[in-house]
Amino acid sequence: MMPDLQDLRKEIDAIDNQMTSLFEKRMEIAEQVARFKIENEKPVFDRTRELEKLKSVSQKTHSNFNRCGIQELYQQIMSISRKRQYQLLQEHGISQKSLFTPVDNLEKENVTVVFQGVEGAYSHAAMCRFFGNSIQSYHVDTWKDAMEEIKHGRARYAVLPIENSTAGIVQDNYDLLTAYDHVIVGEQIIPCQHVLAGIPGSTLSDIQHVYSHPQALMQCREFLDSNENWCTHDFSNTAAAAKKVALEKDKTQAAIASPYAAEYFGLSVLKEGIFSNPENSTRFIIVTKDKIYQKAAHKISVSYELPHESGSLYNSLSHFIYNGLNMTKIESRPIANRNWEYRFFVDFEGNLSDSAVKNALCGLSFEVQNLRIHGNY
Numbered sequence: 001m002m003p004d005l006q007d008l009r010k011e012i013d014a015i016d017n018q019m020t021s022l023f024e025k026r027m028e029i030a031e032q033v034a035r036f037k038i039e040n041e042k043p044v045f046d047r048t049r050e051l052e053k054l055k056s057v058s059q060k061t062h063s064n065f066n067r068c069g070i071q072e073l074y075q076q077i078m079s080i081s082r083k084r085q086y087q088l089l090q091e092h093g094i095s096q097k098s099l100f101t102p103v104d105n106l107e108k109e110n111v112t113v114v115f116q117g118v119e120g121a122y123s124h125a126a127m128c129r130f131f132g133n134s135i136q137s138y139h140v141d142t143w144k145d146a147m148e149e150i151k152h153g154r155a156r157y158a159v160l161p162i163e164n165s166t167a168g169i170v171q172d173n174y175d176l177l178t179a180y181d182h183v184i185v186g187e188q189i190i191p192c193q194h195v196l197a198g199i200p201g202s203t204l205s206d207i208q209h210v211y212s213h214p215q216a217l218m219q220c221r222e223f224l225d226s227n228e229n230w231c232t233h234d235f236s237n238t239a240a241a242a243k244k245v246a247l248e249k250d251k252t253q254a255a256i257a258s259p260y261a262a263e264y265f266g267l268s269v270l271k272e273g274i275f276s277n278p279e280n281s282t283r284f285i286i287v288t289k290d291k292i293y294q295k296a297a298h299k300i301s302v303s304y305e306l307p308h309e310s311g312s313l314y315n316s317l318s319h320f321i322y323n324g325l326n327m328t329k330i331e332s333r334p335i336a337n338r339n340w341e342y343r344f345f346v347d348f349e350g351n352l353s354d355s356a357v358k359n360a361l362c363g364l365s366f367e368v369q370n371l372r373i374h375g376n377y
């Protein structure tokens with residue numbers, strides 16, 4: 001006779017009870033191991049021991065399916081054991097000291113701010129929205145130039161686009177965050193309501209050439225494709241494209257730019273609502289040289305490198321999950337001169353003074369390469 005489901009579940013319950021109490025016993029021993037390691041200055045993570053353990057438990061199984069299963073189970077058990085050990089390390093003050101200083105507020109009065117592009121650019125609009133009017137500002141040609149201005153102390157803050165809701169990340173600025181030791185202290189989202197703008201008196205049927213930043217051209221692809229005979233031209237930014245059209249006074253030229261830039265350079269709006277996504281917005285970051293964060297900051301950006309190994313990303317993310325931290329974004333960028341290896345950028349909710357954040361960063365710092373905290377804002 002087939003055993004009854006209730007009876008089978010009773011058997012499973014009895015096994016689970018044993019497994020739970022054994023798990024707790026194992027965790028108690030892991031805590032003792034942690035104390036021994038703290039005393040003897042040994043690292044928590046011992047790869048050789050873990051590999052031996054995985055081999056020995058898998059040898060005791062009786063099918064291929066169970067061999068994979070027990071390996072997965074033990075990888076998890078040892079990862080949980082490590083996380084508990086990192087907590088104890090943290091409690092003993094054995095983790096990297098935070099280099100960041102909390103501040104009540106950012107200084108926004110009488111400071112110098114640099115942005116890339118020209119007046120009328122979206123970066124300019126983001127800067128004005130974030131800082132208000134009591135700043136001195138100037139502009140430079142490239143995002144790298146803006147980072148250099150900060151590095152040499154000529155500006156306190158720089159404003160850089162990091163992500164567009166339609167076109168995705170601004171890769172160059174992710175790479176600049178890696179190249180420079182600057183810190184993100186704020187962010188500003190600006191709706192990007194591009195328009196097609198030409199010189200006063202021009203009409204849609206006059207247009208032959210459209211100038212704009214490649215991202216803006218991409219964002220208006222559907223509209224541009226519906227005008228097959230137009231030639232599109234990449235430009236360093238949307239406002240510079242508007243300025244060119246305004247200066248050259250040629251009826252066949254138009255720019256895709258913000259209504260703000262169109263007005264600034266005296267152009268006429270030939271067509272509104274030309275982007276594929278009416279919600280289209282760009283997120284700008286505010287960077288500075290000082291390692292500070294506001295006490296009320298609620299978002300953290302970090303990056304780290306991982307070896308080209310199965311499970312390495314999964315393991316790194318478990319530190320966020322295990323500490324109950326909500327990840328809001330993950331991106332990867334290739335690491336120069338190391339083919340097929342990546343630096344991961346993770347944004348998550350929290351403040352550097354939260355213990356869950358400290359625990360996650362402590363665990364990550366031991367298990368990933370080149371962990372960097374790009375800012376808390």
Ligand SMILES: O=C(O)C(=O)C[C@]1(C(=O)O)C=C[C@@H](O)C=C1
Nearest residue numbers: 033044045046049050078081082
């Ligand atoms: O044996 C150790 O050194 C431990 O810290 C215990 C343990 C485990 O839970 O089995 C945890 C972490 C190490 O990477 C290896 C093994």
